[in-house]
Amino acid sequence: MIHNDNSKANILLVEDEENLHDTLKLNLELEGYSITSAYTGNQALKAIQNEYFDLIIMDIMLPEIDGISVTENIRVQQLDVPVLILSAKNTGADRVLGLRKGADDYMTKPFNLEELLLRVEKLIQKNKKLQTKETVGDTYEFENNKIDFKAQEATTWDGKKVDLSKKESMLLKLLIENKNEVVTREKILQVVWGYNVYPTTRTIDNFILSFRKYFESDTRNPRHFHSVRGMGYKYTD
Template structure:
């Protein structure tokens, strides 16, 4: 599968040169020229990596990075900036970036770093996936992630694929809020995020399965305006 990269850079020729090279490496590149536009695009689409310039019109790259981190802790962010003092680099890394490359840079180095970052984040993702046990118990419920079977309030039943993925995602990030954008990106595999109530319907269904009182959910809680989180007071792992 092609990796999707968000390139935030306001210099037209640099945009062109970087995009050309990344595309020749087999990546798909989306370009954004301003900080505010970058945030908008990031929230609407699914990416595997973000390349950020620091000196940008409207909003600087550091703020963009902080903003991205509010919605997605995992995605690798690489700063590509002309600012090259140690203080600049430290600041960039502190704001949540994974790597910092100064201009002018070596093409080879940029490509290697990008590939490594993407590869590493994919490894982390898959190892996270393995963290959830095959049979996961919470309260009086359990879910078997292998054969889609589950035990809920109304007894045994079978979860659909999407329901299973959604539960898995929430449980992987237990006690953390998972944003709606992130859910749509992972579970529905959207590259372009639609304005949809799909998630809400799925959450309603899941609450009906597992919650004693779906109006006062114990496990699947809402974080108003952001997304959902899974909490369980006594997390038993089978």
């Protein structure tokens, strides 16, 4: 596999079976990745505190703390690093649990090495794209609307002042930073609501309706804030 960029991606490999660990480490290093090894859940958590990773490959069955709990812990800390879970269990329930707790991908053992390497590369590339998203500053203007994220207030297209709640500000910022792209409900839940609270889709829809009321001159034909059925939400300027 050819890596387009020269910077080595840094991978945390969390696997307590030594033979498998060594095999994976060797193959990943041959692909040009830099590998940090952890053999227990606690070692993994320690490593995450100490350095930045582009990807974590996480076994579920680990001594001390299992891989699902480690993944949950990473997400509670608001870390966006992609996590690929390896599991000896092949039930749908385990896969769903892993993904619900914040894993980005899930493979069951025994797995095909080539497929693992492909998925690793995909997750790292996707993460790099996300990292280079434009971030918006403290204020943002579009049409005649102005949003002040710091003060949590907005001036609408017809000159009205509106106070924004913390959640409204966060959701606006997330949508604007991902301009012209659909932001999934999962991403919104992760960034705006955190992991333990699951608002219904209707809750997010109501936020979008509020944004249209504030920022659209024609709420029936919104230009900026869109619900994309079955997928998520989108801002266009």
